[in-house]
Amino acid sequence: MGALPESFVEIDGVLVDRRIFTTPFICDVVIQQCRSACCHRGCVVTGGDIERLTPHMDGIVRYLPEAKREFLRRAGGSFVGDPERQGTDMLPQETMAMIRFFKSPEDMRCTWVVDDECVFLYPSTQSAPGNGHRVTVNHCAVHSYALERGMDWQSFKPADCVQFPLCFYQKDGRTVLALQEEPGQAIVPCLNNPIGPPMYRSLEGTIIYLLGERFNEKVQAYGREHFPE
Ligand code: SF4
Ligand code: SF4
Numbered sequence: 001m002g003a004l005p006e007s008f009v010e011i012d013g014v015l016v017d018r019r020i021f022t023t024p025f026i027c028d029v030v031i032q033q034c035r036s037a038c039c040h041r042g043c044v045v046t047g048g049d050i051e052r053l054t055p056h057m058d059g060i061v062r063y064l065p066e067a068k069r070e071f072l073r074r075a076g077g078s079f080v081g082d083p084e085r086q087g088t089d090m091l092p093q094e095t096m097a098m099i100r101f102f103k104s105p106e107d108m109r110c111t112w113v114v115d116d117e118c119v120f121l122y123p124s125t126q127s128a129p130g131n132g133h134r135v136t137v138n139h140c141a142v143h144s145y146a147l148e149r150g151m152d153w154q155s156f157k158p159a160d161c162v163q164f165p166l167c168f169y170q171k172d173g174r175t176v177l178a179l180q181e182e183p184g185q186a187i188v189p190c191l192n193n194p195i196g197p198p199m200y201r202s203l204e205g206t207i208i209y210l211l212g213e214r215f216n217e218k219v220q221a222y223g224r225e226h227f228p229e
Contacts, residue, residue, distance in 0.1 A: 008176070009226075012218045014211065015176045020166070020219075021227040023179070025203065026196030029137040030128050034189040036138040041184065042111035042118040043160040044094065045080050046101040052156065053079070056145060063141035064122050071114050079119055081112045093182040097167030098160055111158070154209050165191060166203055168210050177211065198227065 007018040029036060053060065057077065061069050072079065095105045102108055112119040120141045125134040140161070146153040154162050165180045165188075179199070185191045196202050200223045207216045 009222070011222050012215055013175070014168075014215065015171075015174055016219065016222075017176075017178045019179050020177070020199040020203070021223050023199050024194045024196045025165070025190060025199040027190055027202070029139070030126050030135050031195070032189045032193060033135075036117075036121055036140065037184070037188045038164055038190075039118040039121050039138070039140065039161075040113075040116055040187065042081065042113045043158045044090075044098045044101075045109050045111055045158055045160075046098070048101070049158040050080060053142065053158075059149075060120070060141045060145045063139070063144050064120070068114055068119055068122070071112065072119065075112060079111050080109050083109065086110070086113060091182040093167075093178075093180055096169040096171075096178070097163065097180055099169065101159065154205070162209055163206060166199075166206050166210060175211075177207070198223065198229075200227075 008015045009018050010016070026032070057072075057079070061072060064072075075082070090105055090108055095108070098108060099105065117138070118140070121138045122141055122144075124137055124139040124144075126137045126139075127133070128135045140157070142157050142161075143153050145151075146156040163180075166177065167180050168175060168177045170176070181191065200207070200219055204216060204220065207219055
């Protein structure tokens with residue numbers, strides 16, 4: 001299932017892709033002008049995601065343009081892509097990132113992709129920092145729904161989306177914390193734009209989400225010691 005990162009360090013028994021200490025990264029749809037490009041192929045959907053989101057679908061779809069609402073109606077209300085109509089060829093890195101939720105890669109399903117983007121993406125505007133001008137962006141309806149209701153978006157959104165661009169997996173009995181570059185690094189601006197703090201700092205919340213507070217403290221201490229800024 002793919003190779004280990006070329007260069008990794010061991011922290012608290014976990015093999016960590018060294019690039020999280022050296023790669024500047026910031027997820028900001030205005031600064032990156034990304035139009036949420038990381039959502040261009042939708043996301044892998046787990047059984048837990050389906051159970052959690054389905055009761056909220058009436059509220060979530062209210063954010064979507066009519067064409068996407070109509071698409072979902074024609075799909076019987078399900079946001080999970082039908083493998084007969086939408087390919088499920090998973091790239092090795094995506095499979096490694098999500099296999100912990102499935103018995104086999106063949107069981108994996110993604111959200112519907114409509115016009116080359118996740119069915120949950122919708123056009124919106126957001127204030128630019130500094131001048132406050134409204135900038136055209138794409139937002140995630142699941143994320144917006146959670147935020148507007150004061151819900152914890154990390155525990156509500158699909159796990160595949162929350163962990164991006166990190167992931168962890170088991171390899172030869174070892175836990176590996178890695179950087180996802182697939183699918184489509186070339187078209188995801190933030191993976192090609194070296195601005196912001198190093199990943200281990202800007203993605204602290206994601207590291208906690210994946211491997212817990214205690215492990216994150218070790219990662220932060222390692223970064224301060226070995227990669228002082
Ligand atoms: S991860 Fe990158 S592409 Fe995705 S929303 Fe954040 S800045 Fe945009
Ligand atoms: S659920 Fe939201 S964050 Fe995840 S791929 Fe779809 S639009 Fe993007």
